[in-house]
Amino acid sequence: MSSMQPNIKISCKHVWQLFGKNPKRFLQKHDYEPSFAQINEAGLIGAVRDVSFDVYEREILMIMGLSGSGKSTMLRCITQLLNPTAGEIIFDDVDLTKMPKKELMEVRRHKMGMVFQHFGLLPQRTVLENIAFPLEIQGIDQExxxxxxxxxxxxxxxxxxxxxxxxxxxxxxxxxxGIARSLAVEPDVWFLDEPFSALDPLIRKEMQDEFLRLQQMLHKSIVFVTHDFDEAVRLGDRIAIMKDGALVQIGTAEELVMSPADEYVEKFVTNAPRAKLISVRSVMGARLKTKPSASVNADAMLEDIAQQVMLSSKAHGVVDASGELVGSINKEQLVKVLF
Ligand SMILES: Nc1ncnc2c1ncn2[C@@H]1O[C@H](COP(=O)(O)OP(=O)(O)O)[C@@H](O)[C@H]1O
Ligand SMILES: [Mg+2]
Structure with missing residues (x-):
């Protein structure tokens, strides 16, 4: 874990998207904090409710939640396919919600790449023409x-x-x-809304691997929507969990697994591969008084050290990257967190 503050690429601040009649007036009337019940009573749909989070440069941020939890709507608010009922979307220090239409169009055309579940290809155009299409819109010459x-x-x-x-x-x-087309303009930020959900499991796994390979080359800032927690864990640097339009929790898979915010998150993390996700640092105990005969790395994942620690009757020392002794870990601690 690095102590360096990551740069923020996009900052979403108190974003609301209510569908129905006069949602702006409704929000004002309720001081921008209506309850879920009040929204429903007014006959409105609270697709996104007061959601705030940052997207860091070069990270893969997953938005995860059950169907209908507001993931796609949130993504549409960020990309301004929808103008949110309230809130700010700060992209490279500018609030997109207040940007003139024409300028916004330029930002979307040049800085955002989007991939959707149902591909959205142009049927009468070839593969090459489909991929080149966003460049055609930009007015770039054919060659x-x-x-x-x-x-x-x-x-x-x-x-x-x-x-x-x-x-x-x-x-x-x-x-x-679809992926190639979204990359044609060399976007700063890459948005993907359930891009692999329509594919069968084997192909899906293959596409996930491809996606990670691409990101290793491209280092984009990515917002990736999925309803599949396993996919979120496999692909994401961090995961934002949505429920009924609200953000329930955001953090690394390890943080979600170690301290789920509520029962909804707990349900998702119960089947997560804990040994792969939890590091020695999050479970270690205090430093031993005596010098340990063996030690493990604080940033190692439990799966990498489990055997060594389980087979030993004594506690192991835990050392950080600089070799300093920072804690200890024993069998009991491992068993408790893994099972
Ligand atoms: N244009 C719209 N008009 C009215 N309701 C909408 C509209 N778009 C989405 N919703 C509603 O908002 C909620 C969130 O939808 P959505 O963002 O598509 O969820 P998800 O992508 O997580 O499945 C749902 O209840 C959905 O029916
Ligand atoms: Mg959706």
């Missing part, structure tokens, strides 16, 4: 955009299929086109 599209075809592993039409591709291949 340049085709060159860029060809590069991206290679990046997403579709070489040889440049002149296929979407209907001639499998679901996984169509989503590769």
């Amino acid at each position: 340049t955009r085709i060159k860029k599209a060809r590069e991206l075809v290679d990046v997403v592993g579709l070489t040889g299929r440049e002149s296929y039409f979407p209907r001639e591709l499998s679901g996984g291949q169509q989503q590769r086109v």
Whole structure:
């Protein structure tokens, strides 16, 4: 764990999205803090309720929650496909909710890449033309955009299929086109809304691996929506959990597993692979009075040290990255947190 403060790419502040009649007036009348019940009584839908969080540079932030919890609406508020009922979306220090339409369009065209569950490809255009399409909108000349599209075809592993039409591709291949298209403008931030949810499990796993490989190359700031906690754990640096339009908890998978905020989060984390997610540092005890004969690293995951510690009758020392003794860990502590 680093003590360095990450740079903030996007800051969402008290974002509300209410659907129905006169939602702005309703919010004002309730001093921007109506309860869930008050919203329902007024016949409104509280799709996003007072959500605040930051997206750091180069992180993969997952938005996770059951169907209907407001994930897509929140994503649409950030990208300004929807103008939120209230709140601020600060992107590179500018509030997008107050930006003139034309400027906003430019930000969306040049700095945001979006991938959706149902691909949204243009059926009468080839793979290459679909990928080049956002560049066409930007007014970039044909030669340049085709060159860029060809590069991206290679990046997403579709070489040889440049002149296929979407209907001639499998679901996984169509989503590769969607991914390539979203990257054509070299966006600063990459938004993905359940991009792999329509794919069958094997392909899905393959696409997740691909996605992580891409991010290792690209280092984008990413907001990724999923209803699948396993996917959130596999892909995310941090996970924001939504319920009924509200943000319930945000943190690393380890933080969620170690201290779930409520029963809703607890339900998701019960089947999480704890040994893979929890580090020695979060379970270690105080330093021993006597010098330990063996030690493990504070930042190691429990799965990496479990065998060593379980097979020993004595407590192990815990050392940090600089080699300093910072704590101890024994069998009992491990068993307690793992089982
Ligand atoms: N345009 C809309 N008009 C009215 N209600 C909407 C609209 N869009 C979404 N909702 C409602 O807002 C809630 C959150 O929806 P959504 O953001 O799509 O959830 P999720 O993506 O988590 O499944 C749901 O109750 C949904 O029915
Ligand atoms: Mg959705």
